[in-house]
Amino acid sequence: MTNLEIANAHLRSEDVNVWFGERHVLRDVSLTFPVNQVTALIGPSGCGKSTFIRTLNRMHELIPGAGFAGKVFFNDQDIYNPEVDPITVRLKIGMVFQKPNPFPTMSIRENVLSGLKLSGRRGYNADEIVETSLRRASIWNEAKDRLSDPATSLSGGQQQRLCIARSLAMEPDVILMDEPCSALDPGSTRRIEETIVELSESMTIVIVTHNMQQAQRVADQTAFFLAEDGMPGRVVEFGKTEDVFNRPTDPRTNDYVNGHFG
Amino acid sequence: MTTSPIETAALPRPEKSPWQIKNPKQTRALILASVAPAIVVLAITFGFQIDGTIAMLTMFLPLQVLSAGAVGFRIYGKKGIADAGLVIFTIFFSSLVGVLLMSVLYSVITEGFKALSPQFISQNNVYITPTTSLEYGGVGHAVLGTFIIVGITTAVTVPLGIALAVYLTETTSKTKGAVRTLVQAMSGLPSVVAGLFVYAALITSGFSKYAGWLGSLALIPLMLPTVTRVAEEALRLVPVELRNGALALGAPAYRSFLSVTLPAAKSGIITAVLLGIARIIGETAPLLLTVNYANSTVLNPLESMAALPTYIYQNLDSANDTSLQRAWGAALVILIFVAIIFSAARMATRSASVKKKPKKVAKND
Amino acid sequence: MSVASDDLTKPVPPKRRLALKPHLIQDKIFYGIARSAAVGAVLIVALILGYLLFMSWDTLAQQGPAFVFGSQWSAADPENLVFQIGPMLWGSLLIAVNGMLLAVPMAIAAAYFIEFLANSKIAKIATMVVDLLAAIPSIVIGLWGVGVFTPVAAHWAKLLNENLGFIPFFNNTSGSFVNSPFIAGWVVAVMIVPIITSVTREIFSQLDRDVINAATALGASRSSTFMKVILPTSSGGIVGGALLGLGRALGETVAIFFVLNLSFEINWVEVVESRGGSIASMIVSFFGAASPEEVKALIAAGLVLFVITLLINWLAAVIVAKAQPWRK
Numbered sequence: 001m002t003n004l005e006i007a008n009a010h011l012r013s014e015d016v017n018v019w020f021g022e023r024h025v026l027r028d029v030s031l032t033f034p035v036n037q038v039t040a041l042i043g044p045s046g047c048g049k050s051t052f053i054r055t056l057n058r059m060h061e062l063i064p065g066a067g068f069a070g071k072v073f074f075n076d077q078d079i080y081n082p083e084v085d086p087i088t089v090r091l092k093i094g095m096v097f098q099k100p101n102p103f104p105t106m107s108i109r110e111n112v113l114s115g116l117k118l119s120g121r122r123g124y125n126a127d128e129i130v131e132t133s134l135r136r137a138s139i140w141n142e143a144k145d146r147l148s149d150p151a152t153s154l155s156g157g158q159q160q161r162l163c164i165a166r167s168l169a170m171e172p173d174v175i176l177m178d179e180p181c182s183a184l185d186p187g188s189t190r191r192i193e194e195t196i197v198e199l200s201e202s203m204t205i206v207i208v209t210h211n212m213q214q215a216q217r218v219a220d221q222t223a224f225f226l227a228e229d230g231m232p233g234r235v236v237e238f239g240k241t242e243d244v245f246n247r248p249t250d251p252r253t254n255d256y257v258n259g260h261f262g
Numbered sequence: 263m264t265t266s267p268i269e270t271a272a273l274p275r276p277e278k279s280p281w282q283i284k285n286p287k288q289t290r291a292l293i294l295a296s297v298a299p300a301i302v303v304l305a306i307t308f309g310f311q312i313d314g315t316i317a318m319l320t321m322f323l324p325l326q327v328l329s330a331g332a333v334g335f336r337i338y339g340k341k342g343i344a345d346a347g348l349v350i351f352t353i354f355f356s357s358l359v360g361v362l363l364m365s366v367l368y369s370v371i372t373e374g375f376k377a378l379s380p381q382f383i384s385q386n387n388v389y390i391t392p393t394t395s396l397e398y399g400g401v402g403h404a405v406l407g408t409f410i411i412v413g414i415t416t417a418v419t420v421p422l423g424i425a426l427a428v429y430l431t432e433t434t435s436k437t438k439g440a441v442r443t444l445v446q447a448m449s450g451l452p453s454v455v456a457g458l459f460v461y462a463a464l465i466t467s468g469f470s471k472y473a474g475w476l477g478s479l480a481l482i483p484l485m486l487p488t489v490t491r492v493a494e495e496a497l498r499l500v501p502v503e504l505r506n507g508a509l510a511l512g513a514p515a516y517r518s519f520l521s522v523t524l525p526a527a528k529s530g531i532i533t534a535v536l537l538g539i540a541r542i543i544g545e546t547a548p549l550l551l552t553v554n555y556a557n558s559t560v561l562n563p564l565e566s567m568a569a570l571p572t573y574i575y576q577n578l579d580s581a582n583d584t585s586l587q588r589a590w591g592a593a594l595v596i597l598i599f600v601a602i603i604f605s606a607a608r609m610a611t612r613s614a615s616v617k618k619k620p621k622k623v624a625k626n627d
Numbered sequence: 628m629s630v631a632s633d634d635l636t637k638p639v640p641p642k643r644r645l646a647l648k649p650h651l652i653q654d655k656i657f658y659g660i661a662r663s664a665a666v667g668a669v670l671i672v673a674l675i676l677g678y679l680l681f682m683s684w685d686t687l688a689q690q691g692p693a694f695v696f697g698s699q700w701s702a703a704d705p706e707n708l709v710f711q712i713g714p715m716l717w718g719s720l721l722i723a724v725n726g727m728l729l730a731v732p733m734a735i736a737a738a739y740f741i742e743f744l745a746n747s748k749i750a751k752i753a754t755m756v757v758d759l760l761a762a763i764p765s766i767v768i769g770l771w772g773v774g775v776f777t778p779v780a781a782h783w784a785k786l787l788n789e790n791l792g793f794i795p796f797f798n799n800t801s802g803s804f805v806n807s808p809f810i811a812g813w814v815v816a817v818m819i820v821p822i823i824t825s826v827t828r829e830i831f832s833q834l835d836r837d838v839i840n841a842a843t844a845l846g847a848s849r850s851s852t853f854m855k856v857i858l859p860t861s862s863g864g865i866v867g868g869a870l871l872g873l874g875r876a877l878g879e880t881v882a883i884f885f886v887l888n889l890s891f892e893i894n895w896v897e898v899v900e901s902r903g904g905s906i907a908s909m910i911v912s913f914f915g916a917a918s919p920e921e922v923k924a925l926i927a928a929g930l931v932l933f934v935i936t937l938l939i940n941w942l943a944a945v946i947v948a949k950a951q952p953w954r955k
Binding site for chain 2 (some may be wrong): 057059062064087088090091094095097099101102103104105114115117118119120163166167170
């Protein structure tokens with residue numbers, strides 16, 4: 001790791017441990033997410049990668065019985081410091097979920113603006129924000145003539161891009177994506193991948209994915225998670241995507257990326 | 263297009279599958295089995311002047327079972343007998359339910375309409391004795407009293423019930439299970455005991471005289487479990503992804519609830535309110551113990567008031583033909599209210615599944 | 628720059644329980660309202676139970692077990708107050724059981740008819756009517772009981788007595804067949820049939836149609852599907868619904884008040900006899916003219932009724948939860 005990268009790393013985790021009730025599911029995860037880079041989290045089901053991504057903006061604590069240890073630094077501040085209000089964290093670190101979840105009672109336009117309304121922001125130029133957000137999520141052309149239609153009238157892939165636009169409207173520094181394409185068809189998946197690549201010019205992205213081609217297509221760096229025999233999940237390998245896939249140092253990574261298990 | 267030789271060589275299909283075939287003989291047997299016992303029993307009943315109930319139970323039913331069993335055996339073999347028994351059992355008891363419930367509905371509607379008139383809806387009960395003719399007096403005061411008493415209860419119970427439902431669904435408190443059990447235990451409170459509680463605590467103690475608001479107070483524990491249970495179910499049905507979506511945008515919990523969860527659960531919440539009202543609108547015993555009755559139009563809930571259920575009670579108690587007619591009229595009015603509440607609840611539930619029409623959005627928010 | 632966290636020798640740091648801790652004042656108010664509603668509900672129940680217990684204490688202490696088992700009620704002599712609710716308690720149970728024996732078979736049959744026999748249009752209408760009737764106020768059923776049903780039921784009761792009078796149940800020495808537990812039982816049955824039907828139908832509709840179709844495909848007849856597949860899988864729910872109806876039947880007041888002749892001479896099983904008991908009706912009949920001591924005794928009676936209903940509801944909840952683990 002070069003010094004430059006550390007200087008730019010405004011989001012990093014340090015020895016993150018996670019429990020559900022008494023079950024220890026993640027152990028000592030320390031990852032660094034450099035500015036304007038895409039990091040993919042890969043690994044077999046149940047290895048804790050989705051759980052980990054939820055700790056990065058304190059969504060993890062919404063699950064009853066959630067336990068935590070370690071630190072997550074955002075701009076050199078530990079977001080798990082008891083003084084920190086999780087709401088302020090989530091304003092800066094947005095999230096897109098596995099299943100598209102636009103608010104069904106709102107129109108497309110209202111969905112884009114929902115974050116601003118929900119966080120009580122005032123004095124913004126609504127039309128401009130709607131257009132830029134939808135453009136950045138590359139759904140403007142499909143949605144511009146039907147902004148007042150209910151969000152549920154969109155197709156699954158469009159709904160997911162609307163959810164990305166909804167996050168972008170908040171102008172976060174980081175976007176976390178938890179398997180954003182797992183419920184979508186290949187065409188929609190490709191468009192979202194293109195969106196991710198475009199967005200990474202201006203923001204940091206962390207993406208959980210089951211799809212190893214997807215990780216190779218979009219990610220600058222990749223972390224491989226693995227949970228062995230009832231042990232908590234750990235990071236087995238973390239590095240440049242190219243290295244992880246082509247020159248893995250750990251034999252288990254090699255097995256996984258070449259499809260020998262999982 | 264060519265068809266494969268196998269398909270063309272297939273045997274001609276029978277027009278009906280074997281299990282659908284019913285030869286005319288069987289159809290005739292079926293009709294005979296259902297009609298013959300009825301004719302025999304009718305003939306005997308009229309011929310020998312036997313009581314209808316006895317004939318029904320001692321002759322018609324056994325005969326019907328026998329004949330249906332025989333036909334069942336002919337068509338389906340041994341297992342047809344048990345099937346016939348089951349069908350006869352079901353139809354007999356279902357008809358009994360139907361006859362009883364229809365009798366309730368029919369008598370309320372026909373008897374009620376005899377009393378119903380514009381002045382019956384608008385006038386009150388002042389100067390009306392049990393023998394006063396139906397041209398005078400009505401339930402106007404009771405309708406208003408019911409609205410006020412039920413209205414006060416609703417105004418208190420609905421916010422309380424929704425807040426409780428929020429506690430049960432939106433918080434991670436450990437005492438949730440205990441609270442839920444307690445609220446459901448409240449639904450076991452007999453209504454007369456709720457009334458007696460208020461009567462003993464606030465009336466015999468000299469704190470207050472009979473008053474409308476005491477009735478509202480006694481109705482609260484009866485309405486609360488219904489509102490809470492239905493509202494909790496409605497909130498629980500809102501997908502967790504929506505809440506997470508709102509929270510991930512940096513929404514405070516209260517805004518996420520008010521702008522995302524509550525609108526999504528709107529129809530369920532409306533249903534909760536309506537079912538709660540339906541639960542208490544006809545409660546009589548608590549009102550007897552806490553409100554008593556008034557004959558004049560009283561709009562002040564600090565006074566004794568009239569209400570529809572107590573009006574029925576009052577008129578039923580005086581056991582006179584005209585007063586009984588008034589009771590039927592009031593019963594019909596309650597029934598109409600209940601029917602309105604139910605159609606409203608059904609509409610609320612239905613509109614949730616129908617796609618909402620796009621709303622006009624203001625140019626600048 | 629490969630980094631791995633494979634070092635298992637490192638000790639695991641201490642776990643912190645994460646809880647939702649509102650930081651914003653509005654969120655604190657939001658959760659505060661929800662929490663105070665919970666406290667309020669607990670307080671209401673505690674207040675009612677506590678007050679009933681407190682007010683009943685004198686009567687229960689003074690009368691002892693005879694309060695529940697004896698059969699005398701006399702407030703005439705202030706020196707020697709006798710409050711015993713035996714006949715009323717037994718009467719409440721007798722009427723409720725009577726109502727259940729009539730209502731449960733009717734409800735199961737009606738639910739089976741709606742779900743499995745009727746075509747979808749009839750089923751839809753029947754479902755709506757049953758749900759509506761479940762909300763009919765009991766005083767309306769009482770009115771129907773007085774105005775329409777009593778002569779019919781008295782006629783049935785007389786027939787039963789004339790033909791089956793040798794069975795103790797249908798014994799009648801007074802010659803009067805009105806205002807009997809038999810009629811009250813029917814009225815209660817009409818009141819709770821829609822409730823039990825509604826629950827049972829709901830449970831039938833949740834049954835896995837594939838299982839039923841599979842049974843039919845295996846050659847099971849209608850009756851054996853009903854007895855061996857439908858009833859066993861839904862029995863828990865039906866019992867729960869029936870107990871729910873039983874709770875309502877026990878607490879029923881005014882409908883019974885008008886169709887029953889209250890008597891402190893205990894009526895064990897002679898259901899067509901013109902005397903019976905009901906705690907709830909007794910409270911309504913007596914409270915107006917009651918002395919403060921008598922009011923306390925009535926509260927004690929109400930407490931007994933409440934406790935019995937609580938036990939029944941609790942039993943219903945346990946049975947339903949046991950029989951349908953998938954519902955929670």
